[in-house]
Amino acid sequence: MSExxxxxxxxxELMARLPGLGPRSARRAVLHLIKKRGQVMxxxxxxxxxxxxxxxxxxxxxxxxxxxxxxxxxDDRRATGEIxxxxxxxxxxxxxxxxxxxxxxxxxxxTLSALDAVGPExxxxxxxxxxxxxxxxxxxxxxxxATVDGQTTAHYxxxxxxxxxxxxxxxxxxxxxxxxxxxLDDGTIQAALRARKRL
Amino acid sequence: MSExxxxxxxxxELMARLPGLGPRSARRAVLHLIKKRGQVMxxxxxxxxxxxxxxxxxxxxxxxxxxxxxxxxxDDRRATGEIxxxxxxxxxxxxxxxxxxxxxxxxxxxTLSALDAVGPExxxxxxxxxxxxxxxxxxxxxxxxATVDGQTTAHYxxxxxxxxxxxxxxxxxxxxxxxxxxxLDDGTIQAALRARKRL
Ligand SMILES: [Zn+2]
Ligand SMILES: [Zn+2]
Numbered sequence: 001m002s003e004x005x006x007x008x009x010x011x012x013e014l015m016a017r018l019p020g021l022g023p024r025s026a027r028r029a030v031l032h033l034i035k036k037r038g039q040v041m042x043x044x045x046x047x048x049x050x051x052x053x054x055x056x057x058x059x060x061x062x063x064x065x066x067x068x069x070x071x072x073x074x075d076d077r078r079a080t081g082e083i084x085x086x087x088x089x090x091x092x093x094x095x096x097x098x099x100x101x102x103x104x105x106x107x108x109x110x111t112l113s114a115l116d117a118v119g120p121e122x123x124x125x126x127x128x129x130x131x132x133x134x135x136x137x138x139x140x141x142x143x144x145x146a147t148v149d150g151q152t153t154a155h156y157x158x159x160x161x162x163x164x165x166x167x168x169x170x171x172x173x174x175x176x177x178x179x180x181x182x183x184l185d186d187g188t189i190q191a192a193l194r195a196r197k198r199l
Numbered sequence: 200m201s202e203x204x205x206x207x208x209x210x211x212e213l214m215a216r217l218p219g220l221g222p223r224s225a226r227r228a229v230l231h232l233i234k235k236r237g238q239v240m241x242x243x244x245x246x247x248x249x250x251x252x253x254x255x256x257x258x259x260x261x262x263x264x265x266x267x268x269x270x271x272x273x274d275d276r277r278a279t280g281e282i283x284x285x286x287x288x289x290x291x292x293x294x295x296x297x298x299x300x301x302x303x304x305x306x307x308x309x310t311l312s313a314l315d316a317v318g319p320e321x322x323x324x325x326x327x328x329x330x331x332x333x334x335x336x337x338x339x340x341x342x343x344x345a346t347v348d349g350q351t352t353a354h355y356x357x358x359x360x361x362x363x364x365x366x367x368x369x370x371x372x373x374x375x376x377x378x379x380x381x382x383l384d385d386g387t388i389q390a391a392l393r394a395r396k397r398l
Contacts, residue, residue, distance in 0.1 A: 020224035041251040048244035
C-alpha cells in the first residue's frame with residue numbers, strides 16, 4: 001500500500017468514528033468527497049479546521065460557540081428569568097430551532113445515572129442552583145428526554161428547588177403535530193390521553 | 200447569530216451533504232467533533248485537506264490514489280492478463296478487501312442507462328476495449344451489480360468482446376457465506392438454486 005492509499009485509509013478511519021457513520025458509509029462519504037474534492041472536500045476541511053480552532057463551551061451555560069460566553073448568555077434580552085435545562089447541546093439547538101423559548105439555557109451534558117456513576121456534580125447541578133439564585137430565575141423549564149435517567153434527573157432538580165419559590169415546569173407530553181397515532185409508542189399515547197384537553 | 204455560530208452552521212451544512220448523513224446526523228457529528236476537537240476534529244480536518252490536495256483518479260483504470268497511475272496499475276505482478284470490470288471505486292475496494300483477485304481493474308463509473316442517457320463512451324468502454332487489446336488480456340471478469348442496468352452493461356461488454364477470443368466471466372451468484380436464507384431476496388435464492396452443485 002502506497003503513502004497515497006494510506007492517507008485515504010486514514011481519512012476513512014477517522015470518518016468512521018463519527019456517530020452515524022460506520023466503516024461502509026465512511027468509505028462512501030470519502031469516495032464522494034474525493035470525487036467532489038474541489039467543491040466540497042476542500043471547503044469542508046477548511047470549515048472543520050476553523051471550527052476546531054475556535055469552538056468552545058460557554059463557561060456559563062455549556063452551549064457551544066466561539067467565545068468564552070455564548071451569544072445567548074451575552075444577550076440581555078434573554079434575561080427573562082427563565083432557564084431551560086437540557087441534556088445536550090443538540091437539544092438546545094432543537095429548542096432554538098423551535099423559536100418559542102426566549103430565556104437562557106443550562107446544558108447538563110448528560111443525565112444522572114447510578115449505573116454509570118454520574119452524580120449531580122458531574123452534571124453541574126450545583127452550578128445550576130447557583131445560577132438560579134444569582135440570575136434571579138423565576139422558572140426552570142426541564143426539557144429532559146422522557147427516558148428513565150432523564151426523568152430521574154428532572155425529579156432530582158425539582159426536589160433541589162423545592163421550597164425556593166422557583167417554579168419548576170417541564171415540556172408537555174403528547175402527540176407531535178402531524179404525528180400519526182399508529183406510529184407512536186404506547187407511552188406517548190398514554191401521556192397524551194392523561195393530558196387530554198376539552199375542546 | 201454571531202460569526203461563531205455561523206461557522207458551525209456552515210460546517211453542519213457541508214457535512215449534511217455527505218451521503219449517509221442527513222441534517223440531524225450532521226448536527227450530531229459536528230457536536231461530537233466539537234467535543235473531541237483536539238483528538239478528532241483537528242486530525243480529521245488535516246487528513247481531509249491532505250487527501251483533497253493529493254487524491255486523483257488513475258488515468259488507466261479509474262481507481263483512486265494520489266499518483267497519475269495507481270498502485271495496482273503500476274504493480275507488474277498484477278499484469279496477470281485479467282481485468283475485473285466494476286461500476287465504482289467502492290466496488291474495487293470491496294474486491295481488494297476480498298484479497299482473491301490478483302489482476303487489474305477497470306472502473307466504469309456507472310452503468311449504461313437509456314433513462315439517464317449514459318452511453319458506452321460515458322463509461323469509457325471504448326477505452327476498456329483498447330486496454331484489453333494493448334495489455335493482452337485473456338479474461339475479463341464482470342463484477343457488476345445484479346441490477347437491470349448492471350446486467351445490461353455486462354451484456355453490452357460481453358457482446359463487444361464476442362469473437363475476440365477473450366474469455367468473459369462474471370462473479371458467481373448464490374447464497375453469501377453465513378447468509379441466512381430467510382433474509383435473502385427471492386432472486387438470490389432462485390440464482391443459487393439454478394447454480395446448485397453436487398456435493
Ligand atoms: Zn451560554
Ligand atoms: Zn489504475
